[in-house]
Amino acid sequence: xxxxxxxxxxxxxxxxxxxxxxxxxxxxxxxxxxxxxxxxxxxxxxxxxxxxxxxxxxxxxxxxxxxxxxxxxxxxxxxxxxxxxxxxxxxxxxxxxxxxxxxxxxxxxxxxxxxxxxxxxxxxxxxxxxxxxxxxxxxxxxxxxxxxxxxxxxxxxxxxxxxxxxxxxxxxxxxxxxxxxxxxxxxxxxxxxxxxxxxxxxxxxxxxxxxxxxxxxxxxxxxxxxxxxxxxxxxxxxxxxxxx
Ligand code: FPP
Numbered sequence: 001x002x003x004x005x006x007x008x009x010x011x012x013x014x015x016x017x018x019x020x021x022x023x024x025x026x027x028x029x030x031x032x033x034x035x036x037x038x039x040x041x042x043x044x045x046x047x048x049x050x051x052x053x054x055x056x057x058x059x060x061x062x063x064x065x066x067x068x069x070x071x072x073x074x075x076x077x078x079x080x081x082x083x084x085x086x087x088x089x090x091x092x093x094x095x096x097x098x099x100x101x102x103x104x105x106x107x108x109x110x111x112x113x114x115x116x117x118x119x120x121x122x123x124x125x126x127x128x129x130x131x132x133x134x135x136x137x138x139x140x141x142x143x144x145x146x147x148x149x150x151x152x153x154x155x156x157x158x159x160x161x162x163x164x165x166x167x168x169x170x171x172x173x174x175x176x177x178x179x180x181x182x183x184x185x186x187x188x189x190x191x192x193x194x195x196x197x198x199x200x201x202x203x204x205x206x207x208x209x210x211x212x213x214x215x216x217x218x219x220x221x222x223x224x225x226x227x228x229x230x231x232x233x234x235x236x237x238x239x240x241x242x243x244x
Contacts, residue, residue, distance in 0.1 A: 006228040010058060014235045016188035018062035020210070021051070022202055025194025025218030032218075038082045043220035045090045054224045055135050056101050058231070062136045062184055064108070066202050070144030073113060084118065087141065091125050102134030108180040109143035110151070138184060145204035152178035181206055189234045191227075193219045209241050 023044060030040030048065060055063045067087050073080060091098075091105065098105065107122050114122075122141070155178050159165045165174065176182070186206045190199075195216040199207065213230045215222070 003224050006225055009232055011235050015058060015060060016234055018185050018187045019060060019189045019191065020064040020187035020203055022066045022192040022200060023219040024192060024196055026220060028194060029218040029220040037079060040220060041083055041086055045086060047220050047222045050224050051227055052137060054227050056103065060135055064138040064140060064187060066140045068141050069201060070142060070147050088121055095125060095128050099129055102132045103129060104132040104136045105129045106136065106138050107141045108138050109141040110147055114142055145201045148180050149205060179205060191230055193217050193222050211237055
């Protein structure tokens with residue numbers, strides 16, 4: 001079935017509100033194609049473009065992509081620098097087009113290890129799309145779920161000590177408000193490419209009730225068609241959130 005036919009099959013009333021994606025397999029794609037790892041990442045950006053376009057086309061509200069994790073610093077300096085630059089350059093290059101498609105960009109993650117000039121560019125990119133009300137594209141950058149929860153703990157403890165919140169009133173809503181993802185609904189659907197079946201520290205609090213989709217496809221090969229097929233599969237699932 002081609003893309004146009006597949007997209008028609010989507011039940012508009014049951015589109016997940018928030019899809020989160022672990023884009024994995026760029027390195028293996030490069031190995032298979034006998035090219036440098038960096039070219040795998042470059043090819044991965046094309047897949048990001050396709051999936052963002054499809055997301056706007058189907059009227060998705062939130063898309064979160066795992067671009068760079070707190071663990072990714074362990075890679076070679078060359079790869080780290082390349083990835084950071086690739087992500088920022090791609091967003092800067094695409095910002096006008098993203099804007100014309102009403103895409104609102106937000107970064108989630110820690111500013112700590114990133115340079116001041118990088119963080120400045122993050123703010124600039126976000127500011128340009130500030131007023132957009134279409135797809136909310138969350139770029140997880142220097143993101144780690146455990147780090148996010150630790151930072152939330154620190155802020156909550158300070159606010160308890162300052163008398164701003166009452167310790168006995170802390171519930172899951174309050175904790176959610178202290179995460180990087182404040183005001184972003186929890187992901188309904190988490191997709192991971194390249195055959196690995198783990199969360200790798202991605203949205204570990206937020207994905208407590210998410211549905212998961214794992215595919216062997218390597219991220220640079222992830223197509224619009226497969227994205228739609230994944231959503232169709234999601235639409236056939238029954239979500240109970242712990243109830244019967
Ligand atoms: C995992 O593949 C992929 C990454 C660590 C980077 C993902 C980033 C992009 C695709 C660029 C995103 C761009 C924008 C505009 C946000 P891997 O290197 O771990 O692959 P492997 O497991 O096969 O080695």
